[in-house]
Structures are given as C-alpha cells and as structure tokens.
Amino acid sequence: MTDRVVAPAAAGGGAVPETTVPPAQPSQPSRSAMAGGVAQRILFRYGLVVAYILMLIIFSALKPHVFPTAENLRAVLEECAPTGIMAVGLTAVLIMNDFDLSFASMLGLGSGLVTILIVNHHIGWVLAVIICLLVGVAGGVFNGFLIAVLGGSSFIITLAMGTVLTGVEFAVTGEKDIFSGYSNGFLGVAQHNSLLGLNNQVWIALVIAILAWVMLEKTEVGRFMYAIGGNSEAARLAGVRVKSLRILGFVLIAMAAVAAGVLITSLGGSYTPDPGPSYLLPAYAAAFLGAAAFRPGQFNILGTIVGVLFLETVITGLTMLDLSTWIINVVQGAILIVAILLSRLGEKMA
Amino acid sequence: MNASPQNGSSASAEGQDEPAGPPATASGQAAVLEARNLRRSYPGVLAVDDFSMSLLRGEILGLVGPNGAGKSTVIKMLAGAVKPEQGEIAVGGETVDIAGPLHATQLGLSFVHQELTDVPNLTVAENVLLGLKYPRWAGTLVSKRAMNNRAREILTTSLQVDIDPAAEVGRLSVAQRRLVMVARGLATEAKVLVLDEPTASLTDQEVVHLHGVIRRVAAGGTAVIYVSHRLDEIFTLTGRVVVMRGGKKVADLATKSLGRAQLVDHITGVAAETRQAVTEEAGAGIAKHHAVAGEELLRVEGLTRSGLVEDVSFTLHRGEVLGIAGLVGAGRTELVRMIYGADPRTTGEVFVRGKSTRLRGPRDGLDAGIVLLPEERRTQGMVVDFTIRENVTLPVLARFRMSRGVPIPRVRKERERVRALIDQLGIKTPGEEWPVRLLSGGNQQKVVLAKWIEHGADVFIFDEPTHGVDVGGKLEVYGLMSRLAHEGYGVIFISSEFEELEEVCRRVLVMREGRIVGELQDERVTVTNLISACYAEAPAVAPTATSASEPGPEVSRAAD
Numbered sequence: 055m056t057d058r059v060v061a062p063a064a065a066g067g068g069a070v071p072e073t074t075v076p077p078a079q080p081s082q083p084s085r086s087a088m089a090g091g092v093a094q095r096i097l098f099r100y101g102l103v104v105a106y107i108l109m110l111i112i113f114s115a116l117k118p119h120v121f122p123t124a125e126n127l128r129a130v131l132e133e134c135a136p137t138g139i140m141a142v143g144l145t146a147v148l149i150m151n152d153f154d155l156s157f158a159s160m161l162g163l164g165s166g167l168v169t170i171l172i173v174n175h176h177i178g179w180v181l182a183v184i185i186c187l188l189v190g191v192a193g194g195v196f197n198g199f200l201i202a203v204l205g206g207s208s209f210i211i212t213l214a215m216g217t218v219l220t221g222v223e224f225a226v227t228g229e230k231d232i233f234s235g236y237s238n239g240f241l242g243v244a245q246h247n248s249l250l251g252l253n254n255q256v257w258i259a260l261v262i263a264i265l266a267w268v269m270l271e272k273t274e275v276g277r278f279m280y281a282i283g284g285n286s287e288a289a290r291l292a293g294v295r296v297k298s299l300r301i302l303g304f305v306l307i308a309m310a311a312v313a314a315g316v317l318i319t320s321l322g323g324s325y326t327p328d329p330g331p332s333y334l335l336p337a338y339a340a341a342f343l344g345a346a347a348f349r350p351g352q353f354n355i356l357g358t359i360v361g362v363l364f365l366e367t368v369i370t371g372l373t374m375l376d377l378s379t380w381i382i383n384v385v386q387g388a389i390l391i392v393a394i395l396l397s398r399l400g401e402k403m404a
Numbered sequence: 405m406n407a408s409p410q411n412g413s414s415a416s417a418e419g420q421d422e423p424a425g426p427p428a429t430a431s432g433q434a435a436v437l438e439a440r441n442l443r444r445s446y447p448g449v450l451a452v453d454d455f456s457m458s459l460l461r462g463e464i465l466g467l468v469g470p471n472g473a474g475k476s477t478v479i480k481m482l483a484g485a486v487k488p489e490q491g492e493i494a495v496g497g498e499t500v501d502i503a504g505p506l507h508a509t510q511l512g513l514s515f516v517h518q519e520l521t522d523v524p525n526l527t528v529a530e531n532v533l534l535g536l537k538y539p540r541w542a543g544t545l546v547s548k549r550a551m552n553n554r555a556r557e558i559l560t561t562s563l564q565v566d567i568d569p570a571a572e573v574g575r576l577s578v579a580q581r582r583l584v585m586v587a588r589g590l591a592t593e594a595k596v597l598v599l600d601e602p603t604a605s606l607t608d609q610e611v612v613h614l615h616g617v618i619r620r621v622a623a624g625g626t627a628v629i630y631v632s633h634r635l636d637e638i639f640t641l642t643g644r645v646v647v648m649r650g651g652k653k654v655a656d657l658a659t660k661s662l663g664r665a666q667l668v669d670h671i672t673g674v675a676a677e678t679r680q681a682v683t684e685e686a687g688a689g690i691a692k693h694h695a696v697a698g699e700e701l702l703r704v705e706g707l708t709r710s711g712l713v714e715d716v717s718f719t720l721h722r723g724e725v726l727g728i729a730g731l732v733g734a735g736r737t738e739l740v741r742m743i744y745g746a747d748p749r750t751t752g753e754v755f756v757r758g759k760s761t762r763l764r765g766p767r768d769g770l771d772a773g774i775v776l777l778p779e780e781r782r783t784q785g786m787v788v789d790f791t792i793r794e795n796v797t798l799p800v801l802a803r804f805r806m807s808r809g810v811p812i813p814r815v816r817k818e819r820e821r822v823r824a825l826i827d828q829l830g831i832k833t834p835g836e837e838w839p840v841r842l843l844s845g846g847n848q849q850k851v852v853l854a855k856w857i858e859h860g861a862d863v864f865i866f867d868e869p870t871h872g873v874d875v876g877g878k879l880e881v882y883g884l885m886s887r888l889a890h891e892g893y894g895v896i897f898i899s900s901e902f903e904e905l906e907e908v909c910r911r912v913l914v915m916r917e918g919r920i921v922g923e924l925q926d927e928r929v930t931v932t933n934l935i936s937a938c939y940a941e942a943p944a945v946a947p948t949a950t951s952a953s954e955p956g957p958e959v960s961r962a963a964d
Binding site: 268272273274275277278280281284285287288289290291292293294295351352 | 778783799805
C-alpha cells in the first residue's frame with residue numbers, strides 16, 4: 055500500500071553515504087494501488103446498505119401482500135423511533151470509546167417521572183418534559199463526572215448507575231402500572247400524525263438524528279469526539295477538552311434516553327415499571343451494525359440509523375414469516391455477530 | 405543442530421571492526437545460548453539486523469549500546485515476546501522456536517526486565533514464586549508457610565537481603581522491588597539469567613551488593629546477560645562485552661582487553677560517522693547562530709514531580725535551541741510534559757515571558773505559548789486513523805470556521821492550508837486526505853510538526869523528534885529547529901543521540917535521575933562530554949573531559 059520513504063535502518067551503519075542524500079524525488083503510492091483500495095473501501099462502506107436492500111427484496115418476494123406495503127413501512131418506522139433516538143445518543147458515547155449501560159434505566163426514569171408529574175401533579179406536559187430532560191442532563195453529568203473526571207470504568211459505573219436510576223424510578227412511581235390520567239396534549243406528542251401519515255415520534259427521531267449527524271460529522275465537537283476515540287492522549291496533548299466532551303457524551307445519551315422514555319409513554323398512554331431493558335440490546339446492536347458501514351470500523355450516525363432500520367426490518371420480516379420466537383432470537387443474534395466481525399474486517403482493510 | 409555449537413573465540417570473531425580478544429571463559433565449552441543472524445524490523449525501523457552471539461556457561465556478558473540500538477528487541481526475542489523474522493536461537497545446542505515467556509522459562513531462560521513487572525498486590529513470596537509451582541497442602545491448597553520459607557531461602561541465601569516474604573510488594577521501595585524481581589529470576593534456577601538494567605534505581609551500595617549476588621550465581625554455572633548504560637558496571641562485573649549499534653553487533657570483546665575510551669568509541673562509533681555526514685550535508689544550513697543573548701522566554705523554577713523530576717530550574721532564551729541530554733529514565737520527558745501541562749507537578753513554577761503559568765492541562769500550555777512534540781509519536785502525537793488534514797488542524801480547528809460563532813469548520817479551507825504545509829515541510833503523501841497511519845515514521849513526524857507550526861507558539865519543545873527518522877529527515881528537523889530559533893522562538897530539544905545535540909545546540913542541560921546534573925556550553929558541547937556527563941563517570945573518562953564532568957555530578961549542577 056505505501057512506499058516507505060524512510061530507509062529501513064534509520065541510523066544504519068554502512069549505508070550512510072547513500073541515505074544521506076535527501077529523498078528529493080517524491081515516491082508516491084501508485085495510483086493503481088489507490089484505485090484498488092478505493093474499490094475495496096466502497097464495498098465495505100456500503101455493504102450494509104446492499105445487504106439491507108437484498109433483505110427487502112427477499113421479504114417482499116416471500117410475503118408480497120403484507121411486507122412491501124405503506125402500512126408495514128409506517129409500522130417499521132414507528133417501531134424504530136425510540137430505539138433510533140437512543141442508538142443515536144449511544145453512538146456519540148461509543149465514538150469516544152466509552153460505554154453506557156445505564157440509559158435503559160434512564161429511559162424508565164424518564165417515563166415514570168413524566169407520568170407522575172402529569173398524572174399526579176397535573177403539571178403542564180411541556181414543563182414536565184423539560185424537567186425530565188433536565189434530570190437526564192444531571193444524570194449524564196454525574197455519570198460523566200464519575201467516569202471522565204474520577205476515572206471510573208464506564209462499563210462498571212454505568213452498570214451500577216443503571217441500578218440506582220431504576221431504584222429512583224421505583225421510588226418516584228411506587229412501582230405501579232399507570233394507565234390513565236395523561237393530558238391529551240401529552241398523548242399527542244408521539245401519537246399525533248403529521249406529515250405523510252407518520253406519527254410525530256418518527257419525525258422527532260428524524261430531527262434528533264439529523265442534529266446528531268451534523269454535530270458528529272460537521273462540527274468541531276464531532277471532530278474532537280472522533281479524535282478522542284482515535285487516540286484520547288494525542289487529542290488531550292493537542293488541547294482537546296477530553297473530559298468535558300466525554301461528559302457531554304453521557305449527557306447526550308441520557309437526554310436521548312429520557313426523550314425516548316417520554317415518547318414511549320406518550321404513544322402507549324401508559325407507564326409500566328422498568329420499561330427500559332428491552333431497548334438496551336437493540337440500541338447497541340444497531341450502533342455496532344452501523345460501525346460496519348459508511349465509516350468502516352467506526353461508529354457513525356448514518357450507519358447507526360441504517361442499523362436500526364435493518365434490525366427492525368429483520369424482526370418484522372421474520373415475524374411475518376410466522377417463525378417461532380426462538381428462531382427470531384437466534385437470527386437476530388447471528389446477524390449481530392456477523393456484523394461485528396464484518397466491521398472488524400473493514401477496520402483492517404480500510 | 406549444528407555439528408558443534410561454537411566456542412567463545414569464534415563467537416567473538418563476529419565483531420567486525422576489532423581484533424577479537426580472547427574468549428572470556430574456558431574455550432571449547434558448549435554455548436548454553438546461541439543467537440544466529442537474528443533479524444527483526446518494525447514499521448519504518450530495522451530494530452535488529454543480523455545479530456549473532458553465543459553465551460557460555462557461567463559467563464557474565466555485558467550487552468551495551470545507545471538507546472534504540474536493538475538490545476531490548478534482542479532480549480524480547482530471547483524471551484519469546486517477539487518472533488525473529490530471520491535467524492534462529494539455540495539453547496544448549498538445540499535450535500528452539502521460543503513460543504512465549506512460559507516456554508522461555510521452561511527452556512531455562514530467566515528474565516529480569518527493565519520495568520518492574522511484579523504484581524504489587526501480591527506478597528513478596530507470591531511474586532518470587534510466581535509462575536512456578538506454589539508449594540501446596542496435600543496437593544491442593546497453597547501452603548503459605550512453605551511458600552514463605554522457600555522465598556526467604558532465596559532472598560537470604562542467594563540474595564542476602566532482608567525482605568519479609570509475607571510483605572505486600574506494592575509497599576516496598578523501588579529498590580527492594582527490583583531485588584524481588586531478581587529473586588524471581590533466581591527462583592527458576594535458570595541456565596541463563598538476563599538482567600535488563602537491574603541497577604537503574606539502586607544506590608551504589610545496593611549495586612555492589614547485587615553485583616556480588618550476580619557473581620555468585622555465575623560461579624554456580626548460570627550464564628548471565630547483563631544490560632546496562634552504566635559503563636563502570638560493565639567493567640567491574642562482566643567478562644565479555646557485546647556492543648550493539650543500529651541493530652547490529654559492532655563489537656564482541658573480552659572486557660579486560662578494553663579501555664573505557666575504547667568502549668565509548670564503540671558505543672558511539674556510527675554516531676561519529678553520521679555526525680560527519682550530517683555536517684557535510686548540512687553545510688551552513690544548521691548554523692549554531694542562535695546565541696544565548698536573547699531575552700528570557702521561559703523560566704522554570706524548582707519544578708518537581710515526586711520520584712520523577714527533582715527540583716529542576718533553568719531558563720530558555722529567545723533564539724536559542726536548548727538541548728536536554730540524558731539516558732532513558734533520566735526524567736527529561738517527564739520534565740517537559742510538566743512544563744507543557746500534560747502531567748501534574750508537585751511543586752515549582754514555570755514562567756513564560758516573566759508570567760507565571762497555570763499548567764493544569766495541555767490547554768494551559770498551549771495558551772501560554774508552549775507546544776510539545778511528544779516522545780511517542782504514534783501513541784501521543786497523532787490520531788493514526790485521522791487523515792493528515794484532520795491531524796494538523798486538530799488544535800486549531802476554530803480557525804477554519806465557516807463564520808465566527810458557528811463551530812463548523814470549512815473543510816476546503818483546511819485542505820488548502822494543509823496542502824501548503826505539506827509542501828513547506830516536504831511531507832511525502834498522495835494528498836492531505838491520506839490517513840497518517842499509512843505514512844512512514846519520518847513523514848508522520850512531519851505531520852506532527854506541521855500541526856504545531858500551524859498552531860504557532862513561543863516555546864517549541866521537541867522530545868526525540870528524530871527518533872525513527874532517516875538521515876535526510878533528521879537534517880530537515882535540525883534545519884527547522886534552527887530556523888525557529890533564528891526567527892526568535894525558543895526551542896527545547898531532547899535527544900538521546902548526543903551527536904545531534906552537539907550539532908544543533910549551543911547549550912545543553914544534562915539530566916540524571918530526575919535532576920539537572922550539568923550544563924555544557926559552546927565548544928564544550930561534544931559527544932564525549934555529553935556521554936561522560938550522562939553516565940556520570942567520576943574519574944578518567946576521555947582525555948577531552950571538561951570541568952562539566954570531572955568533579956562529579958554535584959559540583960557542576962546547573963545553578964541558574
């Protein structure tokens with residue numbers, strides 16, 4: 055791939071007379087080698103997209119009357135929205151080589167808190183949502199402080215914080231199911247249909263995804279986050295505020311989790327204790343799947359979004375084929391394993 | 405495998421440029437360990453090239469050479485930590501493919517590494533017997549008492565030190581921990597004991613003691629490879645010396661046949677050649693024009709980081725390239741990292757243009773006008789998966805904003821600027837969007853340089869900037885430092901290659917064990933003087949030794 059310009063033996067003994075000639079002629083990597091690399095990289099970059107399209111074709115062929123319909127598309131998108139929001143927030147954390155296992159509990163706390171504020175305390179839904187988001191910010195800052203400033207392992211700290219947050223959720227809600235008492239305004243947040251007959255939460259998820267994409271791909275903050283993920287010590291020595299940005303990552307994922315919790319509550323018009331865990335794995339799965347695409351070997355928003363769609367489509371398609379739950383589980387897990395191996399491969403080839 | 409493993413005299417015939425001295429020990433004896441034509445390279449560097457040596461039973465062999473000569477790589481190959489690309493290793497006359505540390509131990513090779521590789525939360529006894537079979541109760545549970553007895557036996561009889569086997573290793577002093585490591589090396593009853601700078605942090609008394617232990621071990625038939633930068637140790641302890649330079653063996657001689665000056669010559673040999681080449685190539689390019697006349701730019705007062713850097717004070721002037729010499733572990737890197745703000749300081753102050761700086765993080769160093777080219781290029785200097793552009797603009801991204809207040813950099817502006825820097829520094833790359841990972845070492849270094857040139861500063865700190873850079877690239881780096889000084893900036897230049905300090909610097913501080921132990925100026929900045937100051941040879945170094953080294957370290961302490 056590369057032409058090494060440096061003579062192999064840097065301070066090599068006998069070769070001094072030759073190597074002292076400054077290498078004036080730029081021996082550049084050949085164009086053809088670059089072209090081969092480019093073809094390879096394109097394959098890895100869009101492999102996930104190609105696989106997704108193939109899957110759509112296969113399911114459409116197998117279930118032509120129910121799968122390729124506007125109805126199903128809407129169902130898939132609506133199903134994707136909460137997972138997508140969390141997966142997008144998670145991507146920022148993963149980019150910086152951190153982990154967050156507490157966001158599922160943060161989702162539960164968001165869901166419970168917004169319910170109690172509206173149902174028991176009759177607070178306006180806008181204010182209630184804002185309070186919940188602020189709680190999310192506080193939780194994220196706390197996580198980030200323990201991890202980035204005090205140096206705890208993000209895996210263990212967030213695992214423990216998840217338990218704490220679920221405890222707080224139970225304390226707030228009394229661990230009771232709540233089915234009624236929500237204001238219509240609040241229920242409309244997710245349920246209300248707007249453009250293209252899709253409900254609001256799809257559009258909210260889309261806006262969040264676009265904002266995250268702009269932040270990570272276009273702004274200084276995004277560049278710094280990727281630099282931290284690539285080499286946090288080099289980033290620190292280059293003057294990047296590593297601690298603050300890592301804290302920011304935990305704040306973003308916590309806010310995303312609260313937003314997802316609020317939307318789930320609004321859509322269902324109900325609260326059940328500890329609703330989070332079923333969202334934890336899909337969000338991780340989507341982010342890791344996404345790391346196999348667009349920026350191979352790296353977490354990225356576009357990849358994450360395709361990952362979310364991919365996983366949801368697999369589940370929908372397999373369900374339509376009337377397969378047993380255990381097969382769906384096995385297939386879903388297998389896809390994740392293959393995707394992670396693919397992204398490792400992409401990392402090596404890129 | 406071979407008909408007869410060679411004896412000492414044919415092994416020393418490998419030494420190319422010196423009449424071979426007589427073999428150190430009884431000739432005709434089978435070598436316990438033989439390395440034949442070993443070769444190992446890392447990206448951009450040929451670390452070990454065609455290295456052969458043999459080791460006799462009961463022999464103490466000194467392995468010396470400048471930093472980066474390939475000694476550690478040879479040891480790693482013997483330990484099975486890295487695989488030789490070419491060549492073979494024979495133990496007891498049989499060619500072996502050392503699969504890993506465990507295999508090496510089974511073969512009877514025992515290693516005491518330079519770094520403390522103990523387990524701090526285990527007891528002394530547990531560490532000494534680590535990897536060996538712990539004594540047990542009825543073949544099941546570990547017997548603490550039997551283990552402590554075994555360890556005490558090794559510590560008291562072999563090492564003759566008084567360390568409680570039940571003490572937790574993490575609570576011992578560094579010197580004690582090192583002795584525990586040596587005890588571990590002895591516990592395996594190895595045929596070959598390899599000691600990599602075992603005296604690095606020991607006091608003179610402890611050194612003498614350790615030497616006694618090593619002699620006794622060798623008298624018992626164990627062959628010893630002893631790596632050290634302290635030349636006096638080599639002379640008092642070893643029977644034979646192998647000198648490495650640039651990955652090659654350049655001498656293999658009986659210690660008795662060597663004078664100190666001769667050994668220094670061997671260690672620095674190619675250095676002299678390079679120096680000549682550099683001078684011829686560069687001509688007037690690297691003039692030492694930067695007089696020490698400029699105003700004070702940086703003043704360091706009593707800077708201390710416990711255990712690493714002790715009470716360092718110096719000043720840097722405008723237009724000066726100030727060298728800092730010292731051996732690995734002398735505290736040079738730790739010192740400049742503190743000045744930059746990358747590491748916390750225990751006490752002391754840093755003034756830039758007379759103003760005290762905060763230095764709580766690299767950001768503060770940058771704001772104060774200090775930049776640091778870190779020693780470890782790949783792990784500290786750059787984000788390897790980033791492109792050249794992304795690396796160069798990382799600290800200055802805000803300058804490329806689409807408009808003020810909108811923190812979105814305009815990539816096109818970045819690319820233009822980085823292209824200009826690529827031309828200016830002669831970085832060999834297909835383009836600014838090329839990942840730095842795919843560049844050679846020298847070009848990677850230039851990317852790091854480009855980053856700091858683009859950032860700009862008053863004080864440029866270069867920590868081993870020519871490490872892994874070819875001769876042409878080195879000249880460019882020297883030229884660049886001279887140019888920066890000429891333009892009125894201050895440059896601090898850390899190097900383990902003393903010839904380049906002699907070439908570029910008019911003033912050099914010498915560090916040892918965390919302290920500044922000397923300062924050389926003008927015509928006294930010579931390789932010989934630097935070496936003697938660094939190695940702290942008290943009497944009779946080379947005939948050219950100046951006052952900087954003669955009266956011993958304390959007298960010549962830099963006092964400004």
